[in-house]
Amino acid sequence: MQIITYRTGAFTSMNAAFSTFIALFAISGVLSILLALYTSFQKTHFSGIRLFVWMSITTAVYSFGSSFELASHSLEEIKFWVTFEYIGLPFISPLNLLVVFHYVGRERLMTPRAAIATLALPAVSSLLMLTNDLHHLMYQNIKLRDDTPWPLIDFTMGIGYVINGSYTLACGLVGMWMLARHLRQTLNVYRKQTATMFVGLFIPIGASLVYTMNLTPYHIDPVPATMSFTNLLYCWSILSAGMLTSTPVVRENILESMRDGVLVLDPAGRIADYNKAASLLFPFLAPALIGSNAVQAIPRQHLRPEDADMGFLEAEDRQIEWLEGQEVRHYRIRSSPVYHRHGGALIGRTVVVLDVTETVLLHRKLERMATHDGMTQIYNRTHFVECSERLLTEARRTLEPLAFALLDIDRFKLINDTYGHDIGDQVIRHVVRSCKIYLGDRDVFGRYGGEEFALCMPGREPDDAYGLLERIRRELASGPVMTSAGPVDVTASFGLSAASRDLPLKLLTKQADDALYRAKQSGRNNVQIAGSRDADGDEIPPSLSDAERRKGSNGESASG
Known part of the structure; x- marks a missing residue:
């Protein structure tokens, strides 16, 4: 098995780099605790808030354990704090993935059984680490190194270590893929939040690759240090962009629950968002049209000549005919400007589309019956x-x-x-x-x-x-x-x-x-x-x- 050098703890005269690692690890733990406390008391409709709190707690456990491990003086102390880290470490990436499922509005896929299954392997990894001396499935052997200025360890990976590391990486990559896909369909005002969560996943994965390639001083694991940066990023996004308190999932749940089609236009008349009902009424709508000029995006061959000027996009109440093949649909369009609540500046326009085909045909039928x-x-x-x-x-x-x-x-x-x-x-x-x-x-x-x-x-x-x-x-x-x-x-x-x-x-x-x-x-x-x-x-x-x-x-x- 390959021998991997692991970070550890203390030396009588610690140099500046060594002290910096310990400080960064501790700062990461403190920020994680503060994030957990702050988000616990926030009023929010975000369904994944409790998962985020637990993710912050497990991150704090891992960060504090890493800090104390690096400050340890003996092999027994190091082994104790490594075991302590595994109370939180295996759960961080899976919990982050669960948060992403809620953030992008796919929480229905993550049923209680699916959530338990997602966290089952991390629980097994923690249990294996607690009993490692009995079976050595996580670490086959651990010993102090003699070529470092402070106590560090060499260890041989067990099969449990490999499985846990692979699973952690897989959860992170799946979460990044879901966020990247969701980012294209997200309203501009929420893209800052989505990008923050993406970066929060990317940085630890990147740090893990750097650590695997042995590019850090004395092969010290930089992941706890990078988590201090990701925690600062989360704090900034929560305070400036309302992350986890005003999420696109809330908007989507409201918008998607509407039976009428809704188009959201920005002040320049570009398509900023739309709901599923709108895409059923207007089949040409696709994520690729987000940011496109609405007047140019709507195909004129589906409209009567009198509607081809697209004036209905700004009409307070107007009825149009939509030609789809041999079928004629009748839509009632209600367009309303949206103003900023502070200052009254125009920030966009909502275009509500109602399919009134049945009503129009019924009215015509009744009118014909009457005449x-x-x-x-x-x-x-x-x-x-x-x-x-x-x-x-x-x-x-x-x-x-x-x-x-x-x-x-x-x-x-x-x-x-x-x-x-x-x-x-x-x-x-x-x-x-x-x-x-x-x-x-x-x-x-x-x-x-x-x-x-x-x-x-x-x-x-x-x-x-x-x-x-x-x-x-x-x-x-x-x-x-x-x-x-x-x-x-x-x-x-x-x-x-x-x-x-x-x-x-x-x-x-x-x-x-x-x-x-x-x-x-x-x-x-x-x-x-x-x-x-x-x-x-x-x-x-x-x-x-x-x-x-x-x-x-x-x-x-x-x-x-």
Whole structure:
């Protein structure tokens, strides 16, 4: 086995270097005790605070043991203090790893069983050191050196020593890897804390490598001395950056528990942070975008042209559509500035994103149910009248012509009585499809009741409207409707009125209804146009005479 020179304790005239090591070891122990006391009484939400206290206590045990070992005068004293060190030494790195698990928010992975398993090997190492004289698994032999100015020892490593050292190194490296990974995703304000913990792990590991390479004076272990520096670093970070009292885990627990997506922007508009809910709403979000300009990072191809200016990032309340493949999602954006509590300077902005797709679709569905006829999917009577009132008002303002018509399916009751209501429904849907073939974009079409329909046609003169209705009439009369009960002949009668002066919609409807009545009396399957009425109710002759209309329409007589 390899012979390793170990530091030890005392000589009558100690030189400056020797005194310095003892002082640094003792200072490290004192700082560790102070850290343990200070953090014990701190109010914090950090779940790993007790582990940090125990880590500080074990560090103090190791540091004080190393100091007394170096000041010892005999081999028996040295062996006693080496054994004392192992009460704390094997636990320092594993406890530090447990603290890191809590710090980065992975404490759920460290279950009580996992924590016990993590500390089991250090406990075995301490027990083996206490009973080393019985089995020599930690140190096979220990003897004083005769080539040093003060008592130091040589020892031969046992298998337990190798296993404990390897385990200590592994815990430190895993902790550093977790912190380095977490550092990329940490908000800027917490990076100082994370970097401090990383350095606190790195320095002792580096010192151990220096000691292993035999680069220290008289091969004295520098680790206890470096821990005085790491303790000072922890003190500075706790006092200046709120380490262990205001941790990113607290922020993450709050941010990640929010069901809504949250983006955090810095004063320059760069992405400073986001939660998991935001990454689900915006799949492009990734840790690599931290620090990127939000306006440039958000892909515009997912947005409507009116949202491509990214104004919603600063809008107090705005709704946008997000295009993801063939799917359209609806997001409600609420952006709020964040000001420093001292001085009121702008320090960033929070952008809360709510997925309101289901709400929007439900609203549209309810709105359609309230405005459309369920069977034909055209406007119902209430919504048709509302639209027609608006169009009539606009026509008066712009002096634009407007025509109004009523359509009634001929002998519809007979169809229902003969074939049943299901066939009647098929006939109604056929009539709607036939009308839609000829209607323009501005024409408004609605179901007025039962087998009766209404049309409001802005921009159409009576002659134009009449021609439109005549084409629809001919389409319906051109052949039977093929239904599940066989072919059914369908015709319709039409009544047309034209807006004139300041006549209300109610009077226009009455005129169309009167014209429809005349169409029924004239043998059905024809179009009749009403004469306009003035404000006193006197009829004004229409632009197209009844004789001309009958000449253009199919005036066949129909019984029933």
